[in-house]
Amino acid sequence: xDDVERAATRLEEVxxxxxxxxxxxxxxxxxxxxxxxxxxxxxxxxxxxxxxxxLIASLSDEERAxxxxxxxxxxxxxxxxxxxxxTGVRARIFLPRTTPRQKRQRIAALGGDWVDVVIGGDxxxxxxxxxxxxxxxxxxxxxxxxxxxxxxxxxxxxxxEVLDQLGTAxxxxxxxxxxxxxxxxxxxxxxxxxxxxxxxxxxxxxxxxMAAAVVAGGPVELExxxxxxxxxxxxxxxxxxxxxxxxxxPDLTTxxxxxxxxxxxxxxQSDGIIxxxxxxLATAALRQGLDLPxxxxxxxxxxxxxxxxxxxxxxxxxxxxxxGLKHYFLVEFPQEPGALRRxxxxxxxxxxxxxxxxxxxxxxxxxGPALVGVELQDRADYRPLLDRMDAxxxxxxxxxxxxxxxxxxx
Ligand SMILES: Cc1ncc(COP(=O)(O)O)c(C=O)c1O
Numbered sequence: 001x002d003d004v005e006r007a008a009t010r011l012e013e014v015x016x017x018x019x020x021x022x023x024x025x026x027x028x029x030x031x032x033x034x035x036x037x038x039x040x041x042x043x044x045x046x047x048x049x050x051x052x053x054x055l056i057a058s059l060s061d062e063e064r065a066x067x068x069x070x071x072x073x074x075x076x077x078x079x080x081x082x083x084x085x086x087t088g089v090r091a092r093i094f095l096p097r098t099t100p101r102q103k104r105q106r107i108a109a110l111g112g113d114w115v116d117v118v119i120g121g122d123x124x125x126x127x128x129x130x131x132x133x134x135x136x137x138x139x140x141x142x143x144x145x146x147x148x149x150x151x152x153x154x155x156x157x158x159x160x161e162v163l164d165q166l167g168t169a170x171x172x173x174x175x176x177x178x179x180x181x182x183x184x185x186x187x188x189x190x191x192x193x194x195x196x197x198x199x200x201x202x203x204x205x206x207x208x209x210m211a212a213a214v215v216a217g218g219p220v221e222l223e224x225x226x227x228x229x230x231x232x233x234x235x236x237x238x239x240x241x242x243x244x245x246x247x248x249x250p251d252l253t254t255x256x257x258x259x260x261x262x263x264x265x266x267x268x269q270s271d272g273i274i275x276x277x278x279x280x281l282a283t284a285a286l287r288q289g290l291d292l293p294x295x296x297x298x299x300x301x302x303x304x305x306x307x308x309x310x311x312x313x314x315x316x317x318x319x320x321x322x323x324g325l326k327h328y329f330l331v332e333f334p335q336e337p338g339a340l341r342r343x344x345x346x347x348x349x350x351x352x353x354x355x356x357x358x359x360x361x362x363x364x365x366x367x368g369p370a371l372v373g374v375e376l377q378d379r380a381d382y383r384p385l386l387d388r389m390d391a392x393x394x395x396x397x398x399x400x401x402x403x404x405x406x407x408x409x410x
Contacts, residue, residue: 001192003153004185007054008160014053014086018042020165020299023283025270030286031294035170037162040279040305044110046231047158047303048079048145051181054154055143056083064089069140071131073099073124075231075304076145081111083143091143092134094120094127102308146181147238156185160193162299169194171296176281176303177201177210177252178232180241186301187248198292199250202285204229204277208254209237210245218242228257228318231278231304253285258322260284261315267302268312277315279304321401324379326355328399328409329389332367333359347388351377356409367395373409 019038026034039047056068067090070080077093084091093107097119107117120130135142144151163169173190175183183201190197203210206226213219219237227233260277263284267273275283282300290298320326333339348354356373376382389396399405 001188003149004156004160004189007050007150007153008157010057011050011053011154011157015043015049017161017165018047020162023271023300025266026283026286026300030290030298032286032290032292033295033297034283034286035166035297035299036283037158037299037301038273039158039301039303040273040275044075044078044082045305046075046078046276046279047155047182047301048075049082050079050157051146051148051151051154051185052076052079052143053083053086054157055148055150056080056087056089058150059089059141063141066139066141067091068143069093069131069134069138070143070145071095071120071124071127072145073127073230074103075306076143077103077107078110078306080143081107081115084114085110085112088114090114090116092116092118092131092138092140094118094131094134096120096124096127097122100308103306106306144238146179146184146234147240148181149240152181152185152188152240152244154185155182156189158182158301159186159189163189163193166297166299168297170197170299171292172198172200172290172298174200174202174282174285174290174298174300175250176232176278176301177203177237178207178234178278180210180234180237180245182301182303183210183250184238184241184244187244187250191248199248200285200290201245201250201252202281203252203254204232204260204281205254205256207233207235208252209234210241211252211254213237213242214245214252226257229260229277229281231276232281253288255281255284255288256322258318259287261319262322263287264307264315265319273302274305274307275302276304276307279307320375324376324382326373326375327382327385328356328406329372329374330397330399330405331370331372332395333370334393335361335366335368343392343394347385347392347394348374349376349381349385349388352381352385371399371405371409
């Protein structure tokens with residue numbers, strides 16, 4: 001707690017507190033008093049500058065002179081770049097080749113001459129290895145994204161700010177979880193200053209490495225990870241975050257990626273907030289219900305807003321599928337004139353919209369397969385559509401979201 005308080009004092013030198021805002025939409029949706037901690041409005045558009053600045057500002061003069069290094073595909077690199085420009089410390093930041101140009105530009109703009117960006121391999125693991133090698137060769141200090149007490153103390157300042165701004169202890173706090181640094185820092189503060197508050201850690205369903213660690217009794221590597229919620233898609237949580245979770249025992253929940261997308265769209269369309277997938281995890285978790293008395297005060301950490309605009313097409317698609325409004329089918333059409341017209345007249349309902357149709361006419365065959373995507377107005381229209389398909393002479397096979405073919409259409 002002392003470390004967090006020291007970090008909060010240090011951060012006052014370089015940043016303003018982020019706003020804590022009541023969400024009318026989420027309060028109405030849940031019957032709770034929902035507040036958003038707007039970390040997307042930080043200078044680096046996520047809370048990541050807090051931990052990086054805390055670590056770098058605490059280095060000795062000798063360590064500062066040797067510089068720092070990190071590997072990251074996104075927000076952590078921006079936090080380190082920001083911290084280096086503010087402290088006058090040099091950084092060598094290793095990025096995997098897949099890092100989008102927009103992120104490279106943001107890192108360069110935040111770090112200016114203090115930051116040297118190196119494209120260090122094809123994957124994050126390659127970049128991490130290159131960063132570790134550079135640290136060993138040069139004596140540069142590594143800046144871990146989550147598994148370091150200094151990083152964790154910096155992230156904990158999100159909680160001290162929330163308590164100061166709210167002026168009273170909330171009934172619950174919902175925190176997104178990747179490697180667990182933010183959750184660990186906030187747990188320390190809440191245990192000390194708001195011990196009755198329930199803390200809920202929200203992980204993406206495709207990368208629930210904290211839940212896996214709790215089951216296994218320590219951090220374990222997930223066999224596979226869905227990287228869609230990129231900020232929080234971490235294969236193995238940190239030792240320090242695990243220790244904090246073991247000690248304080250927060251509740252944990254997993255949020256399906258499609259539900260994150262539905263929430264990202266609501267944040268954008270209703271509230272005018274650009275949230276990246278990890279940034280929408282906490283508010284998306286509210287959709288699963290919190291089991292709290294009506295009117296309880298809940299703070300959700302909206303942790304970041306670095307969303308590339310080109311991602312919204314996929315977000316829209318995943319949201320429609322999650323809500324049962326978009327479906328794909330393989331349809332065997334008789335290869336005879338009028339077959340498509342009959343499908344339109346007899347199988348599709350008046351409000352069903354074809355959004356994809358891929359068909360190749362085959363010679364010397366009686367039927368030809370088509371991949372058909374249909375968007376419904378209402379999820380209740382799905383059953384009648386399937387019934388009409390069954391009653392028709394066509395052979396129709398729904399494409400399940402788990403199948404490899406579905407990954408092709410998404
Ligand atoms: C926007 C955002 N939210 C949440 C997380 C998860 O944070 P942690 O690794 O501290 O659990 C990250 C991590 O990069 C992030 O960028």
